[in-house]
Amino acid sequence: MHITETVLRDAQQSLIATRMPFDDFEAVLDDMDKAGYHSIECWGGATFDSCLRYLHEDPWERLRKIKSHMKNTKLQMLLRGQNLLGYHHYSDDTVRRFVRRSVENGMDIIRIFDALNDMRNIETAVDECLKAGGHAQGCICYTLSPIHNLEMFVSLGKQIEALGCNSLCIKDMAGIMSPQECYDLVTALRENIKLPVYVHTHATTGLGYMTYLKAAEAGAAGIDCATSCFSGGTSQPATESLVYALAQMGFDCGVDSKQLKKVNDFFLPVKDKFSANGLFDPYVLSTKTDALNYQIPGGMLSNLVAQLKAQNAIDKLEAVLEETPRVREDMGYPPLVTPLSQMVGVQATVNVLLGERYKSIGKEIKSYIKGEYGKAPGKIAPELAKKVLGDEQPMTGRFADTLKPEFEEAKAYLGSRARSEEDVLSYIAFPQQAEQYFDRRDQTFTASYSFKEVG
Amino acid sequence: MHITETVLRDAQQSLIATRMPFDDFEAVLDDMDKAGYHSIECWGGATFDSCLRYLHEDPWERLRKIKSHMKNTKLQMLLRGQNLLGYHHYSDDTVRRFVRRSVENGMDIIRIFDALNDMRNIETAVDECLKAGGHAQGCICYTLSPIHNLEMFVSLGKQIEALGCNSLCIKDMAGIMSPQECYDLVTALRENIKLPVYVHTHATTGLGYMTYLKAAEAGAAGIDCATSCFSGGTSQPATESLVYALAQMGFDCGVDSKQLKKVNDFFLPVKDKFSANGLFDPYVLSTKTDALNYQIPGGMLSNLVAQLKAQNAIDKLEAVLEETPRVREDMGYPPLVTPLSQMVGVQATVNVLLGERYKSIGKEIKSYIKGEYGKAPGKIAPELAKKVLGDEQPMTGRFADTLKPEFEEAKAYLGSRARSEEDVLSYIAFPQQAEQYFDRRDQTFTASYSFKEVG
Ligand SMILES: [Co+2]
Ligand SMILES: [Co+2]
Known part of the structure; x- marks a missing residue:
């Protein structure tokens, strides 16, 4: 059973509004690399925007720095297909460049989804990921409705397989997939497609732990967990708890429990810091079941x-x-x-x-x-x-298909303010935030340079 | 599958140091009675001490008042066998009177345990409970050690059956029982004894939800849950989540989801009050897995x-x-x-x-x-x-057997300050707290009486 550790992406996104700076976790990266995770989700989702907007970090540089510590463990990111990391469609040239640069900067597994499960919205990203040598994981966004039944989900799974994806993920962002539903869905997918099936859920409604247990029993290839001090509530179920329970059920997660403890001990004071500064609102930890009543x-x-x-x-x-x-x-x-x-x-x-x-x-x-x-x-x-x-x-x-290429125009507009193709992509993804980041970066550089001249 | 709702006892004991006054929950009792719970755990444990010490309530009166709202639902309490609600052994006459009065004041199910699993320490309480017409539930305290294996637990189960208990509870106070261990233990007990097996755990280590799921699959008769806003962490897993998940797996819990929502909506502002006044420390909600490393x-x-x-x-x-x-x-x-x-x-x-x-x-x-x-x-x-x-x-x-009867001496000591046999029992259980409570009660009475005289 593969474990994907989410503390650097979904867990911190769910619990502390994605505000964890690189400096807060750099020192634990070597230990994380030794833990035996299948992968570490550390990029994409809201991290990119947050780096530029709040943390004044270059997201690409963050990726390269994380990568430099990973001798054993794959890095993983979340991508909204044609929307990349935002909420509108980008042109294919942008999508391809973004995906290729992600892989070139160190990304191993790109989890790609479309909110409508329209696979035409993930096909370009999947195709480029594969061409760039990355692992493309296609998603089924899980939802409940009269038409979202096993048949539809299996049909989506077949489309994902047909795109050439390396694996499939059932993405239950709201934590509303029940253990039985998960068992049936993983089973149906495994009967009908050959891809390894990963399950992603949240602990929000109290179903998450049970859902992962049934995912394992149904033969899922892996689950997403968060180190215990960043687990629970709107985040993922706890890594250590799942590993402990699954081991006794005969599922070897391949992780080292001592190393998991080291990682969690490292993050405890990080979490305390965010509790103290108010960014971690304990309200997010409490189990909320209204979603189960209202679906x-x-x-x-x-x-x-x-x-x-x-x-x-x-x-x-x-x-x-x-x-x-x-x-x-x-x-x-x-x-x-x-x-x-x-x-x-x-x-x-x-x-x-x-x-x-x-x-x-x-x-x-x-x-x-x-x-x-x-x-x-x-x-x-x-x-x-x-x-x-x-x-x-x-x-x-x-x-x-109706969108014109965007990259060259953006590159021309930025001129020398963009120091790399990555800068242009940051700008296309979040124009305002990227420009502010560039301005700040330029100022910082000038300031330190002037200081040298004077002193 | 029976559901025992713990918000009035273990959940509030685990999350807010048992500080919930009767007035905070009186208004929801009719709705709780209509929810379809097998039982409501509402008394015993630390509630008795807390009533006298902090809340200035007569615990016996609390019990009678709760009972007056229960047309359908059994009340349940936790008792430490020969220790009653404390940590030293009481004489048999005290234990018998305490148990009998509990039943006479409205208690239906008495869950009785001994910290050492020495069944001689629960036999008097069990015997009196049965004689008084109550339901006696004998406990196995769950622990991990080289000698605490299925064989020992089954032998304890047989002793509990031999005492004439109506049911058995596996009591995992630390939340360290894994789903597989629970499955194996419930299965072994059901193969060897005839009593219905209930499972009690806590969400502390992140195992609780999974453990309950496996309890159900192994044929447990019931589980203890807490309404979602008082669930998780050191408390129990959430009632609504378990009911939702188990229903889809074919386990009918006999509860009304709408009623569960009413109950939870009622307790939300109660919890907010305890968050605001600092008694609810959100730290208790976070999943802590060190117990799994150190056992x-x-x-x-x-x-x-x-x-x-x-x-x-x-x-x-x-x-x-x-x-x-x-x-x-x-x-x-x-x-x-x-x-x-x-x-x-x-x-x-x-x-x-x-x-x-x-x-x-x-x-x-x-x-x-x-x-x-x-x-x-x-x-x-x-x-x-x-x-x-x-x-x-x-x-x-x-x-x-070495202890002399205590009741008559205590009764004589209290004299007219004790208004009932229950008062004497309160005094024997918590002498200092009871005396302070009696003093306060007498003062309040005198004060209001004097006021009448003057005004
Ligand atoms: Co997520
Ligand atoms: Co308990």
Whole structure:
């Protein structure tokens, strides 16, 4: 059973808003490398944005520095397919360059997903990853809906296999996959496709540990865990606990328990620091089961509540909770993951507050109905489609095919401020944050240079 | 699958030092009664002491008030056998009266354990519970040691059955029982005894959820869970999560999910109050896996660390951690539960700090070696026995047989300050706290009476 340690990416993203600077964990990297993890998830997701925006680090440099400590262990990242690390589609030339540079800077395994499970949105990233010599892991975003059944998931698994992916990941970002559902899904996938199946979940609803146990029993190839002091709640189940339990059940995780303890002992004071400075809000650790009642992710639920409170309309919560699944049905059951969870939630709220359904329709929903996010998993309700499209036809092709190449233009715009192709890619991914980072970097350089001249 | 909800006892004891006053939960009792729990653990353990000491409540009155709301649901309590709710042995007359009054005041199920698993220490309580018409649940305290194997546990189960208990509980107070160990133990017990087997654990080490899942698969009759906002960490796994997961696996818990949500929604602001006033320290929620490395409970480990820090000798921690299992072995492998965990830990620390083993021996350890706590599970090391006993023989009989009846004397001492037999029992259990409570009660009464006279 492979263990992927997530403390450097998903765990810190889930618990401390991705605010862990490289200096906080550099000293433990050699020990992490000796622990026997299959991989360390350390890049992608929100880390890239956070490096530029809050930590004033070059994300590419972080990757290279982490890599320099890894003699045994693969590095892993999370990538939103055609969206890379953001929420809109990039042109294929950008996607290919980004993926290639990721591999060239040290990334081993790229986990690639699309929020709609439209595999056309991951195919370019997968293709380039494979060409660059990386391990491409295709994802199925797990969700509950009347149309998301084993048959659909197996069909998605076959598409992932057909893309040439090296492995498959069931990605349950909201922690709503139950142990039985996981067992059945891993079993069905293994019966129908040859790829190793990895399972990713969160401890949010209290199902995570049990779900991983059943993943193992169903023959999953690996699970994602977080070192215990960064585990639980919105993060992953604890590495040490799973390793201990699975070992007794005959699943060898290949890790060294003493080394796991060293790693956790290292991170304890790091966590204490974030507790003290308030970035670690213990609220995230408590088990929240409302997602199981409403079949919507906990994060989406708290967004709905916050929206309604801001509108002084919290008394409409029940109505919004009833409208939410109807909007989702009208939209062809998109998985409730960012940004779709927000889109569905806002539209449901607007429908209720205006007292008329779809009187006002969000810009993003319109783009979605037009097919600009990809293909909806199910059928869009005809009335909603008609309202948005009128007599137009929705796009049936791949949205990224309509995008012009972006890289050369961005490179030209940045000129000498970009010191590398990586800088250009940072800029394309997060223009404002990257420019601020470049400015700061230039200033820092000048300042220290001037000092030398004077002193 | 039976669900016992622990929020009113073990969960609040584990998370907020048992400080929840009756007024905080009275309003939810009717809803709890409608939830479909097999039982509600609401009394015993530390609640009795806390009522008298901190909350200025009569514990017996609390029991009667809770009972008055229960039309459908059984009440459950935890009792330390011959120790009742404390840490020394009481005379049989006290134990019988305490147990009988518990049942008469509304208790349905009494879970009875002895820290050494010496069944002579639970037999009087079990016998009286049965005679009073209560449900007697005998416990096996779960621990890991070379002699605590399936054979020993099954033999303990047979003793519990022979006592006439209605059911058996595997009590894993430290959360160190792994899912596989639980599966094997429940299976072995079910093959060898006829009693329904209940499983009690904590989420402390991250094993709890998985352990309950395997308990269910092995045919356990029930599990102890806590409503989600009072679940996790040192408390129990979450009720709603287990019910949700088990239902999909074909285990009907007989509870109403909507009602569970009502209950949890009620306790959310209660928890927030304890977060705000500092009694709820979020530290207790984080998963702590050191107990799995050292095979000793987390609470014992933090005690050791605190002791050594107080002695300015934290550099001796590794030595103490190596000495601890040796002391435990010398003592015949007592389960590491209160008070034995403290006794073993202190002795190990003393052995290391004095640089000579058993140069000084604690008073409690001496009593233990003399047999005053009951029979050690294994053999006491001859050198240690010799050091304590000299040429004396240890007691082989039942310690409580040497105790004189206590009740009448206490009743006479209290005189009119005791308004009931329950008051006398409160005094015997916690003399100082009970007297303070009686004084306060009398003052309150006088004060309000005087006020009437004047006004
Ligand atoms: Co995740
Ligand atoms: Co307990």
